[in-house]
Amino acid sequence: MIYHGATRFVGTHYHDELLLNEKQQQLFGKEYPHQLYPEYYLLKVNQFDDVARDSLDEWIYFLKNEEIKGEFQARGLEKAREVLDIMKLSEGERLAYEQYVEDICYQASLFRSSFLNGHMEGEKKGMEKGREEGREEGIKIGILLTARFMKEAGESVDRIAACTRLTPEEIEKL
Secondary structure (H helix, E strand, C coil): CCEEECCCCCCCCCCCCCCCCCCHHHHHHHCCHHHHHCCCEEEEEHHHHCCCCCCHHHHHHHHHCCCCCCCCCCCCHHHHHHHHHHCCHHHHHHHHHHHHHHHHHHHHHHHHHHHHHHHHHHHHHHHHHHHHHHHHHHHHHHHHHHHHHHCCCCCCCCHHHHHCCCCHHHHHHC
């Protein structure tokens, strides 16, 4: 048997139900205060006939019998099955399981930390190398531009080579 309850505010003199004022109705999109407050469901599981007709009945069956049948499909029951299986372990088995889970979490944390540290270190080295390569490339481009401008200005290949340290072959290609 299932009982539903809600928080309703009824006047003691006129027995009228309290309404939200206009601003509150606009703010909350509700008319009555009970639509804002929690609803309550009381389940008399001992009077349940053990026939699961819907997902709520599947949950009631589980609560009454501490069992989840294979054909049950109610949302969340699979997680409940896992928790129930752990609860049914002996104390020694449960402690061993909890230690196992803690070890797995610790290993995952170590892996995640190591990965992040390695990633950050690799990123830092990559940025440093990229800056260094960028500087070198910029210097090369600057030297080539200087050599081209000198060549266009009529400077000799020997003078351009002396100033830029380019080979005569490299200067001729400009």
